[in-house]
Amino acid sequence: MFPSAFEYYAPKTLDEVYGLLAQYGDEAKILAGGQSLLPMMKLRLAAPSVLIDIGSLGQLSSATETAEGLSMGALMRHKTIETSHWPHYPLLRETAPWIADPLVRNRGTIGGSLAHADPAADWGAALLALGASVQIESRDRIRHMALEEFFVDLYTTALEPQEVLTRIVIPVPATAATFARYLKLERKVGDFAVVGVAITVSLAIDGTVAQAGIGMAAMSGVPFAAHQTESLLVGRQLTPALIKEVSESASQEGDPESDRRGSAEYKRSMARVFVERGLSQILQQWESTQSA
């Protein structure tokens, strides 16, 4: 219940952060919202000897929207995203209310969640569906990386000890007619996903799918985008038959494990059901906008 002792720094600039990272290397952990790290430290599952609290880096807590896309600071809290209005990126607002519980969302950050790299976390699935990339900075360089490459393994990312995840960048969708759903099976509020499916679909004027993103949580050792399934959608008219076809396909992607939350077979089936339900809702929504 009481973390092991550590030294605490609250730098005011990224330069100071780099200095501390250079000094302490992998003894140090970066503290953002703390909603993943502190619980682990309380149970002493993590015991970093140095904590670098980046909470004072104001420039990382805001977002900029341009014609190219949306750039979100890594310190944006889940709650801020939940209550922001970005019509081009409906999946963000669909996903945020499913994260943890309302109190944790007030404190937890999107960057912290991604850096924790829990395979069942909701942002991973959603941002992969959105084709997001991350901006990683260190004293010597700034690099951009597709989120897919960022997730290396269970709780493991491509971040190096001297680096900081600073921004998440989402490209603007192919069309303005972008619809999204996040479907999650949780055993209760606050639970990680048994299975989570993030869907974003941009439709052309004629109703064909211009762009599709399907991200999955808890269906593998890392969150992943179901590319095969996405490609089945693109260029085709969204119909119940197509939805059935792609949901079958989606259930075959990934490599879920059997555990207390359900068998691999069950999880695959949930992925299928959620893709089918999500796309059907999107189809319905599109049809209602057409008739209106």
Place this chain on the structure above:
Amino acid sequence: MAIEATETRPLGKAIKRKEDPRLVRGQGRYLDDIVLPGMLYMALARSPYAHARIKEIRLDQAYQVPGVKAILTGADLEKMNLSWMPTLAGDRQMVLATGKVLFQYQEVAAVVAESRAAAEDAVQLIEIDYEPLAPVVDPYAALKADAPLLREDRDQKDNHIFHWEVGDRKATDDALASSPVVVKEFIRMPRVHPAPVEPCGCIADYQKATGKLTWYVTSQAPHAHRTVLALVSGLPEHMIHVISPDIGGGFGNKVPVYPGYVCSVVMSLQLGRPVKWVETRTENIATTNFARDYHMTAEIGATQEGIVTALKVATIADHGAFDAAADPSKFPAGLFSIVTGSYDFPVAFAEVDGVYTNKAPGGVAYRCSFRVTEASYLIERVMNTLALKLNLDPAEIRRRNFIRSEQFPYQSPLGWTYDSGNYDATLNEALKLVDYEQLRKQQAERRAGGELVGIGISTFTEIVGAGPSNTFDILGIKMFDSCEIRIHPTGKAIARLGTRHQGQGHETTFAQVIADELGMTAADVLIEEGDTDTAPYGLGTYASRSTPTAGGAAALAARRIRQKAIQIAAHLLEVSPDDVEWNGEKFAAKGLESRAVGMSEVALAAYTNLPEGMEPGLEATYYYDPPNLTFPNGAYVAMVAIDRGTGEVKVERFVAVDDCGTVINPMVVDGQVHGGLTEGFGIAFMQEIAYDEDGNNLAPNFMEYLVPTAVEAPHWETGRTVTPSPHHPIGAKGVGESPNVGSPAAFVNAVVDALSPYGVTNVEIPLFPWKVWNVLKELGLTQ
């Protein structure tokens, strides 16, 4: 809307709770809020293994941590003859492990330090070498001849703890053999934990100068704990002062004595300083008393018309490493023999075998009278199977078998005398509230549309209020309870009881009982519980016993006050006591109703103007030994829909009609019902302490031990019938636990009902979505 405590004739009214003004201000005083000068903190080192021999414990590193004052091991306790302590069930339990550990998270060493953080730091640095042994996790495996012996300390060299049986085995077998219809079902009630939001803890404060030990503890039974502590520690009982402060929920979890308690007392005795121990949530769930873990097989015999002829039950009870059940001593399986429920079985037989496994010890009565949830769940589930077998509506099978109201007092075949009930009326009220016919119609329509919709009924009978001294004791102490009332000169009163509430509202409800007897208002009666130096001896609050026992004592102590008061009133009214009558609010001179005096005049006179020769003062104490238990009952109806895609079950309606006899405060009763239903829902759908095959606890915290939030918890609809208990002084029966006892079967019966067209008669709880989905899959019903 609730009404103020200044209302006259408060019994039966929704009086606002007197405890709330401090609690809504955050000014309750819970255990961890108490800080004493010079206080030290304790933390425990625990075993990572379920079964292992301890080879060596090295403390040097741990002692290096700044602030560490002392470290205690089982070897130290052995020298004091304290390495084992008695359990309430008559077994014994290791305080700190010596020789070997028998469950994961078992207590191995205790560190006392200047701060909690330092104590935890030192715990991490205690080096313990273990030699892992083969764990026994499954209770059936534990009974096999070649199973590893867990309890080497016992003379008996197997893992069997006890065999207990009740009823007529032969007559039951004969009746089953000659019954035209027999149904049999294996029903498992998995291991759960009460998990109140406040964990357990204590502060032991031994003052060497006075020789007095003050022990602050999260205790549902402070007086019993003082006696146990006196017996275990050898301290004289009058030199132990137990204070049970505000308690953040108990549900049975705070009845037993835990190793951490004993260690903190030992440490305070040794160091002469106060020692606080507050368990973490993980420690709470993984080590303090669990509940259930009953594996039950039941057979019901019946006629073709569905009239029951016999009930036979065999049960394996998994107690973990030590039988730490908190049952009355003569009842190793508690009051499980209530298993014939609300039905008039001519014969019955039940047997229970207790088993040791490498799991945490227990089990307590979690929001129920001892093992009554298990019994109710079993009978209500198997009656459902009988209804399915005979193709009878579940309401109808119950009606045909209910104990009829004219049969009360009813002698059950397993030995109980049910006090009162009107089961048809309770069921009818529930069916009316839920509009059963309409519900069945809706179900048929939705089924036709391909939906999986089910309706479940549970009509349970509880047995609470342990209990009469001829039958019930804990370690020999009879299970009466008590109340002492003092009326002060200005007509205000303080009353102290042997119980200890944990949210049930005693500060209000017992004030209502007393005030109503004495023509006062609840505002004028201060209720105090939980301090053994001031309160009269009692056995505490659990098993819905407070109202049946201490509630009776409160009414009778008040009547004792009235007996004296009437003499004083006569003196004041200048008439003979025979000419004074109590009109419910005042003492009036017969035939002269304008001449009356109330309790405030009488109280003043008791100290200022007494009849010649009368002893001054106005006080009474009553130790109430109830003549019988009470038997609350209820009828619950649940409607559920199953998602064919995910296996999720949605509770769409839930109507609970309870009959707890006389209602003291309807608002409090409803609150108790809401809470109990929610815990019953948790047990049916989410809460389970599961272990892997190595004996690792898979749900030791709130991430994995799932308790419902406001989102999962269904909306509850409540109703009531009132059939007073004929023997209780005010006719009340107790209610806190009925909803937890009665509801799990209603949920499961509803899920089974949804699936019964496909041949399903049983599903195992908790009903996690994947588990329901597996059933759907097998039946080809998945989406």
Place this chain on the structure above:
Amino acid sequence: MESRKEDARRMVSVTINGEMRQGLAEPRTLLAYFIRETLGLTGTHVGCDTTSCGACTVLFDGEPVKSCTVLAVQADQHQIDTVEGLETDNVLHPLQQAFWDNHGLQCGFCTPGMLMTSVALLQKNPHPTESEIRHGISGNLCRCTGYVNIVKAITDASHKMQKEPAEV
């Protein structure tokens, strides 16, 4: 070793319930314990070790958070509100009054956290639906009430606060 430990502590200043308070805290001291033990405000409770129960909920710069999952040093120079600050001039906050009036509490252990969450909920959404309330309090566990009367109390308070706007 003792002196090194002493050095590790730092001064933490917070504005708590409108009052400036400060105290020493090790970096690892959780805000919940700083509030309870250093500042002596024991209304904020601790009920779990996994950021699940919400008994420790306080307002951090106006937002409800689980104070067991914030370091005291992170609260330095910030504004904290706890249950002790709800009452003004001996008058209960409408939510405190509504919890009392509607039997929205039993053992009272989760109540302070539940109240702080509700205060923020009604500030953001003065007229929540039952579903919004249930979701809004889903980070706070209660084992006694089954939530029915908590929902009722919050609804009741929302009606009363509409008539007489109250401040936190």
